[in-house]
């Protein structure tokens with residue numbers, strides 16, 4: 255008998271350190287349509303997640319099945335790092351926190367949006383009107399356990415994760431820099447995409463001026479892997495895509511935005 259498609263678990267190994275365990279219609283289609291890319295980091299003695307997806311329907315159960323398919327026990331996931339508070343990145347955080355008891359980390363700038371479940375502040379009201387959010391979607395707010403600030407260094411196993419505040423897509427957007435054993439990674443959320451594309455959206459907190467001020471913070475990071483929240487990603491020469499964005503901000507026209 256053929257296994258039903260929705261019962262199959264999928265994961266993508268990018269290296270021994272980083273796997274993709276969730277991704278919706280803007281990516282690999284291995285979890286709910288509304289999910290951003292969800293990255294699993296193998297610290298060695300524990301695991302971390304970058305972003306939680308939208309938490310729509312059975313999204314979280316599918317993500318946890320995908321973690322198992324990657325060869326890991328979800329019970330070992332200790333920390334969830336959110337790149338920003340938009341619903342397609344943060345909506346699964348509450349269920350993950352409840353089911354796994356993990357620590358939810360988010361930018362100090364946006365922590366209160368999640369605490370209040372503020373649908374206007376996280377852009378959900380606009381996304382719903384524009385048809386970008388499922389009609390039956392209900393955002394689940396979450397109590398963040400830790401607020402992150404630019405300049406923090408977070409020790410995780412034998413690694414260090416550095417949040418870089420890159421306001422622009424949203425006021426509290428973070429990119430996470432990780433020096434792994436194999437590669438140097440930047441998890442860029444919705445701040446920066448392949449080809450130097452940005453994501454300036456018609457939502458509260460999205461600002462071209464903020465973007466212009468933030469981009470220099472990504473200069474000179476010497477990253478190999480650029481791992482955005484949607485669409486394509488790369489494992490080599492990631493810094494060249496940052497270079498394209500920085501160059502675009504030196505021109506007169508508005509840089510290309512992914513949506």
Ligand SMILES: [Zn+2]
Nearest residue numbers: 338340423444
């Ligand atoms: Zn976003």
